[in-house]
Structure formats: C-alpha cells, structure tokens
Amino acid sequence: MSAADWSAIRADFPILGRTVHDKPLVYLDSANTAQKPQAVIDAVDDFYRNHNANVSRAVHQLGSEATEAYEGARRAIARFVNVHPNDLVLTSGTTQAINLVAYSFALPRLQPGDVILATRMEHHANLVPWQLVAERCGATVVPVEITPDGEIDLPALKAQLAGPVKILALTHVSNVLGTVNPVAEICALARKAGIATVVDGSQAVPHMPVDIPSLGCDFYAFTGHKICGPTGTGALWARREHLQAMPPFFGGGEMIREVRFDKTTFNDPPHKFEAGTPNIAGFVGLGAAVEYLSAIGMAHIAEREQTLLAYATERLRAVDGLRIIGQARHKAAVISFLIEGAHGHDLATLLDLEGVAVRSGHHCAHPLMQFYGVPATCRASFAFYNTEAEVDALIAAIAKVRRMLG
Numbered sequence: 001m002s003a004a005d006w007s008a009i010r011a012d013f014p015i016l017g018r019t020v021h022d023k024p025l026v027y028l029d030s031a032n033t034a035q036k037p038q039a040v041i042d043a044v045d046d047f048y049r050n051h052n053a054n055v056s057r058a059v060h061q062l063g064s065e066a067t068e069a070y071e072g073a074r075r076a077i078a079r080f081v082n083v084h085p086n087d088l089v090l091t092s093g094t095t096q097a098i099n100l101v102a103y104s105f106a107l108p109r110l111q112p113g114d115v116i117l118a119t120r121m122e123h124h125a126n127l128v129p130w131q132l133v134a135e136r137c138g139a140t141v142v143p144v145e146i147t148p149d150g151e152i153d154l155p156a157l158k159a160q161l162a163g164p165v166k167i168l169a170l171t172h173v174s175n176v177l178g179t180v181n182p183v184a185e186i187c188a189l190a191r192k193a194g195i196a197t198v199v200d201g202s203q204a205v206p207h208m209p210v211d212i213p214s215l216g217c218d219f220y221a222f223t224g225h226k227i228c229g230p231t232g233t234g235a236l237w238a239r240r241e242h243l244q245a246m247p248p249f250f251g252g253g254e255m256i257r258e259v260r261f262d263k264t265t266f267n268d269p270p271h272k273f274e275a276g277t278p279n280i281a282g283f284v285g286l287g288a289a290v291e292y293l294s295a296i297g298m299a300h301i302a303e304r305e306q307t308l309l310a311y312a313t314e315r316l317r318a319v320d321g322l323r324i325i326g327q328a329r330h331k332a333a334v335i336s337f338l339i340e341g342a343h344g345h346d347l348a349t350l351l352d353l354e355g356v357a358v359r360s361g362h363h364c365a366h367p368l369m370q371f372y373g374v375p376a377t378c379r380a381s382f383a384f385y386n387t388e389a390e391v392d393a394l395i396a397a398i399a400k401v402r403r404m405l406g
Helices: 003-008 038-051 061-080 094-107 128-137 154-160 182-194 240-245 280-296 297-318 344-353 368-373 386-404
Strands: 088-091 115-119 140-144 167-172 196-200 220-223 234-238 256-259 264-265 324-326 335-337 359-361 377-381
Touching: 003 280, 038 061, 038 280, 061 280, 088 094, 094 196, 094 220, 094 234, 094 240, 128 140, 128 359, 140 154, 140 220, 154 182, 167 182, 182 196, 220 344, 234 240, 297 324, 297 335, 297 386, 335 344, 335 386, 344 359, 344 377, 344 386
Parallel strands: 115 140, 115 167, 167 196, 196 220
Antiparallel strands: 088 234, 220 234, 256 264, 324 335, 335 377, 359 377
16 A cells, blocks of 8 residues: 555544644554544434434334444444454453453353462453452452563463463563564463463554454453444454353343243343443444454554654664664564653653653553563553654653753
C-alpha cells in the first residue's frame, strides 16, 4: 500500500488534526486506546439519531432495527477473528471477559493445591482475577518466567506444565514489551497436558490478522476500544462446550428463558452471559470499526506497523542514554523505554508539552516492572495511522527534553 494511501487513511481520523499545547498532536498511545475513524463516529451518531431502542425486547420498528444492528455487529466481530457468532460473548472489554472465565469456568473446577499459571508479562486483567479465585478455592497462582529480552522461557514453561496445573493465562502480545508470544505452540502443549488456556488478545487483534481457531486456545478475550471502536466494548470467544457448561456470571434480564420463584431457566450462549441492557451504540461502532479495518486489510496494517516499528527502534537506539525495555525477536509496534536520569512520568509530561502523547507508568504490569527493576517506563505505541514524521517528532522532543534536564 502506497504512502498516499496511508495519508488518505490518516485523514479518516479527525482527532489527529488537532493541536496540543500549540503543537501538532503526535499520538503515540494507541496501545492504551486507539483513535476512532469517522466511520465509527458516524455509526454511533446514526444509531442514536435514527435507530435508538433496546434490543431483544420490543417488537416495534426501532426495537427490530436496534436488535439487528447489535446482532449484525456481533456477526462482523466474529468474522473479524474467524469464529461463529454464537460462540462470541459481547462484554465491556477484556477485563470483564477474563473475570467471566475466572468465576464461571475456573472457580467451580479448581480445588486446593491446583495451580494457575500466568506469565510474568501479563496485564493485571489476566492476573488479578486468577488471584481472587485462587484465594477462594485454595489454588495457587504461579508465574511463568521470561528471559531478559522479554520472551517466555519456553523450556521452563514446559517443565511447569507437568505439574498440577489447571489453567494457563497468557497474553498474545505484551502491552509493555510488544512481544508476540508463540500462542499456538504454547496452547498445543497445554492442551496435550489437559490444561485450559485463557489468552488475552487485547494487543494482538489491533496489530495483525488473528484467526482464533488456529491458535488452539480454550478462551480468547479482546477489547474494542483498542481496535478503533468505542470504549466499553469487547468480546470473549470460548469453545462451545465450555459456554454450554458454564453457569451465568451475571443475572438479570435477557440472559433468561423463563423465571419462576422456584426455578429460572437460562438462555442459550452467548446470551446466557449478556445480562441487562448492553452498550448497543458502542457495539454498533465496534462493528463499523472492524469493517473499516477489514477494508484496509489486517495484513496491510501489520506490514505498515512493522515498518514504523523498525524505523522507530532504529532512531531510538541512536539516542544516548536511552534504554529500550524488551528486545524480543517478534514484536508488535510497541516500544517501552527509559532515559538515564529521567523518571518515566517526568519524561512523558515534558514530551506532552511538545505535543507528543506517550504513556508512562507501570502499564498495569507491576510484576513485569519488578522483573526489570524499574518503577515505570515510557511507552510509545504505534498504529497504522502514524507516520515516520511523527517518529522524527518524538526523537526531536526527546532531544529537547534531554537538553532541559541537563
């Protein structure tokens, strides 16, 4: 895809044309949340202007239109990751999705002495729920360690899988390091050992084509706002046999078939897990987002972002006193770094004054920060709508900050 094409695509994102502190905005925080194209903004606006009603409850025209829009979004999201719509539970995001698995699938099955493995690079959303259920049932959460380069220690993991392990929680792509983990290989090993796998795909689905069935996992969760959709949206895919066996996590409307005081019968999956009024407009927007990304092509997006990653890595490595955290062989377009003599928060604040938006902090990954012996990092995360010129602006802003810090 040519540079002119990417320039036209960038123009689809209204917010990228604004200024910050009288400087052109350089948005390098897409791992936190992606910006929204006009197509998504228009879809949400159109729903509220023309179709707003609740889903699955009214027989009037607006109710039918809202239900079709919501279920149409489910079908679009399912196509995006190559799964059946009936196996896709729509959630508020990855956090809700993993909590659903932890409480509905894992908790009834875990016993004292059982082990839950979670990699050292997990986001708290794929760690804290496991700690909570482990406390309730007497199980133990054990880390899967990583190498200094930021890759999973596969020989060590293979040895761990021989123990009393019931659940393996792993991220597809690290939100801090950008490491792309060999999920299919790991899931095959776990499945052979009878271990259920829960994959956090929040940072993978925005960056590359994801074909969930080919990964061989039991559960796969991802978040809508990181793939150009609205906040408060996401999805959980699970094997059908798990969805059928799992009890509901939330109770209320829509997830029932019939309610009596002596007994309630529940709806079929995925509706069994979607109690209450959902974020209908948000999912309409997410449906528009995945259609937008599909029109560009996720393979094209992956190629573009790898080009940006290579360029940014080369430029950052040339900066004196700058340390890149995580040097995995396979990475998505995420770079965490530190500059000698500057705290990550201070650095990010000063970069913001130059119009450059990067994330600073522990990135909801305290155990990973502890592994590297740092309290926080700065993180520049790139999307297909970024440019080489924005990388240059980041480098120029860092140089200015270094001069300010002496």
